[in-house]
Amino acid sequence: MTLRGRLTSAFLAVVLGPVLLGSFFVGVAVTTVNADRAEERLDHAATTVRTAIGAVCRQLQATADAVAVLSAGDRAAAARQLVKRGLASEITDRTDPRWRDCARPAGGVDAISAASTAEDGTQVVAAQRLDAGFVDRLAASSGADVLLRAHDGAGAATVRGTQARGPGASPTGTVRRVAVGPGQPLPLAVSVPEDDPRGLYALMTMGVLAVAAGAVLVARWLARSTTRPLAELARAADRVAGGELDTRVPLTRDDELGRLAGAFNRMTRELQAYVQALTASRDQLRGHLAILGDTLSSTHDLHRILQVILRTALSATGARGGVVLLIDPKDGRLVARCTIGLSGRWAVPETELAGLRVPVGRGVLGAVAATGKPRRGVCGLGGEALDEPACRTYVAVPICPPPDPDESDLTPTPLGVLALYDRLGSDEFDDNDLATLGTFAGQAGVAVHNVRMHEEAQRLSLTDPLTGLWNYRCLRDSLRREVERANRFGRMLTVLVLDLDHFKEVNDTYGHAAGDAVLGEFARRLRIGLREVDAAFRQGGEEFVVLLPETDAYGGIIVAERLGAAIRDIPIPIDARRVDAATGRAVDRIPISVSIGIAVYPEHGADAKQVLEAADDALYAAKHAGRDTYRLAEVVSGRVQDGHFGQADASPGGPQPPRQARGR
Structure with a gap:
């Protein structure tokens, strides 16, 4: 086959191959998507x-x-x-x-x-x-x-x-x-x-035929215009592809083909030098990249990942030392997370790195973090005033998160800075070093983003998105741990099960948005009324659970009265545009009350499940007693003790909290 035929076939294969393959995959994808x-x-x-x-x-x-x-x-x-x-x-x-x-x-x-x-x-x-x-x-x-x-x-x-x-x-x-x-x-x-994709298949077929017709015309024109002048260059390229890097094109023309021949000859000479250099450093770089890949895929230890990235960047560029700094979300300053080969105030143990902080916008490191643009240069950096490591040459690039497809037009906000100092055997870092360091900074950005997303996913998996309280999954583990701790140290654990009274009427009357506002405000008041060691959970719907470590029945009653008063005394504000379905009037506050069941480990249950069930039974007793009250589960018979918010004992002659119990 002639060169013209090969160019034509190659162009058609390059153009039509992906088109046909893409059409096939689109058809398969459409069928699969319809089935899915x-x-x-x-x-x-x-x-x-x-x-x-x-x-x-x-x-x-x-x-x-x-x-x-x-x-x-x-x-x-x-x-x-x-x-x-x-x-x-x-x-x-x-x-x-x-x-x-x-x-x-x-x-x-x-x-x-x-x-x-x-x-x-x-x-x-x-x-x-x-x-x-x-x-x-x-x-x-x-x-x-x-x-x-x-x-x-x-x-x-x-x-x-x-x-x-x-x-x-x-x-x-x-x-x-x-x-x-x-x-x-x-x-x-x-x-x-099921959807019928036949119309889409017909449209795809017409599109493929149109692309094929255009590709044939373009291929014929391209082959005709480039075949003759490229014959010599093609033969020389074949020899270079076979390993003959000393091949030169014997063309002396002054037109574009002559300039192309000269560029080809220069390319082969430089290629020989690059091949020798790449062969020498290939094995070393391969080993560092293997370590980097294994670390990124096998751990969420951010400090270890940053250390591997910094060591690999130092080996790839031949720098004397380097530092990785990340922006602290709390105060917005750069915090040193990893340093290697630095001196002075930057040569500190890993446990003291948190003390090295650089304001964003100050010095070279701060400017890179503020602008998101890499920098390199030759100057005498160092000194307390600039918060920079001492060096002669430097290169610093921003650490940015991976791009968001939904925000492709926006420049990502840097997460930190990766900087190297004093390249060995050279006076200055070049553009290749800047590009190489940018690649490692991209890996660092992916690592930091993945670690933070992992931490956020762990937090969201254990919290309720509406109230911010711990969810039912976390309740089971926390209750089991608290029961084990109370059993090990011989302490008491009080469990409160709370349920908002007539909450369904709130949703039916004012709408679910008002119901969500009530739940959010209830959770806020719940957190305010508890100690730091206490834990509050949303069990589901309008039902909540509170764990009171090292608290007896009397302490649980005090907390129940306080929480009941906090909910009942102040109506919960809602959107003033909400309308009462019964009266037709706008309402901006909703009065609400809560019923509470109280159980104590180990009096009311031998394990976590039993004490939670006892508190739940006590809650139902409080509901049957008229709501806006609490009930304390009894030890033996399973009955519940009477109580009402604002009084120690709601019924004359009712059971009293044990005198030897410790108060809260």
């Missing part, structure tokens, strides 16, 4: 349906429990009232074989039910009828078609109800069954339509 989207929508729909059915079952169970605790004469009226409020379709004292029990899924699918047994042995059953409207509501909440399947004797499935598809939806789709089990007793199936 269908699976994600199915997962979301199944989870939503399962959650909705679970919520209905819990509502039915709560309704049955509420009727069961009443006297026999009051149950009928209460049942009618609860049915009227829509908490259940039917409340009766017997089960129906056509109903499915939420706890033990079996039977028909006319309704789902939950049962509770009253003290006189009477069974109270709350049921929710399953009609097309119920299934349509499930479908509307999940964003997918929902099918309720009833199995006949032959095992065939019969559709009881379905949510209509939206306009333009495909008549076929992906179907998934929702597993039947306690809390989700219904044989349900969800389905979503």
Whole structure:
């Protein structure tokens, strides 16, 4: 094949190859994305349906429990009232074989039910009828078609109800069954339509054909215009590619080809020198880069990573010494984190590096941190006034975080400075050293960013984003540790479980934004009312938990009264634009109260789970006692002691805190 044919083929391969390969991958990606989207929508729909059915079952169970605790004469009226409020379709004292029990899924699918047994042995059953409207509501909440399947004797499935598809939806789709089990007793199936990518495939095909036609025309023109004058140069390049670096192009023309030939000859001479130098330093640099790569991928120890980066930069550039400084977010000054080969006040142990601070904008290091621009030069730096290491030559580059794709037009704010001093065997650092050091500074920026992101991720995984308190995951570990510590040192641990009263009414009346404001303000007052050694957690919803180390029951009562008063005495401010749904008036403050259950380890539980359950039982007792109060769990019978905010004992003759207990 001629050179012209090779250039044409090469150009077409370079242009069309990626286009065709990219089109193939785009087609595969579109198909995969469609399938993944269908699976994600199915997962979301199944989870939503399962959650909705679970919520209905819990509502039915709560309704049955509420009727069961009443006297026999009051149950009928209460049942009618609860049915009227829509908490259940039917409340009766017997089960129906056509109903499915939420706890033990079996039977028909006319309704789902939950049962509770009253003290006189009477069974109270709350049921929710399953009609097309119920299934349509499930479908509307999940964003997918929902099918309720009833199995006949032959095992065939019969559709009881379905949510209509939206306009333009495909008549076929992906179907998934929702597993039947306690809390989700219904044989349900969800389905979503799949997108049709044929239009996109047609557009891609036309685009590929258009690019191919243009590439053919350009390739023919390019080959024709460059074949003849490049014949000699191509042969010389072939010899150089084969290792003959002493090859020279025998062209003496004065036009562009002559200048190209001269440049080619100079390139081969310089290439010989570079190959010799690179061969000598290749093995050494390879070893340093291997150490650097292993360190960056195997540890989050920032000090160790910065040490490896600084040592590698010193070896790559031949510098005498160097320093890595990072900006302290607290005071905005540069703090030395790692130094090697420096003298004077900079030659200090690692434990004293925090004392070396340089204001941003002062001296060479401060200027690099302030402007984000690298600097190099020859001068006599050093001295207390400039806060610079003593040296003859220097090079300093900013340490910047990796670029953010969403903020590509913005210059990243430097995280610190990487500086080297006194290159051995040379009078001054050159541009190559500046570029090399910039590469290492980029690695340092990635390392610092990754370490800080790792630390932030660890913090967010243990805190509640709305209130800033520790979350339920942290509660389990903290309660276990505090119980072990109390058991080891023979101390007491008091657990408070707090629940905001009528919080659902706040959300229903003023909106969820007001509810979030109430939770945030409640958490703030909770932190103010506790000691530094105490810990507050958001267990979920409007329920919170407080751990009081080395605190007995009497101390827990004092804290409960103080927290209750702090919540009740001052209404919580909200957005003044919120309107009371009942009165239609703007409201800027919401009065709120809290019910508290108190339990003490080891009196009320032998381990973390038992003492938390005891406090939770005491909370429910406080709720049943009228809210805005506290109850203390009893040691033996599981009953709770009476109490009310503002008084040591709410009931005459009620149990008193033990006299030998230590107060808080």
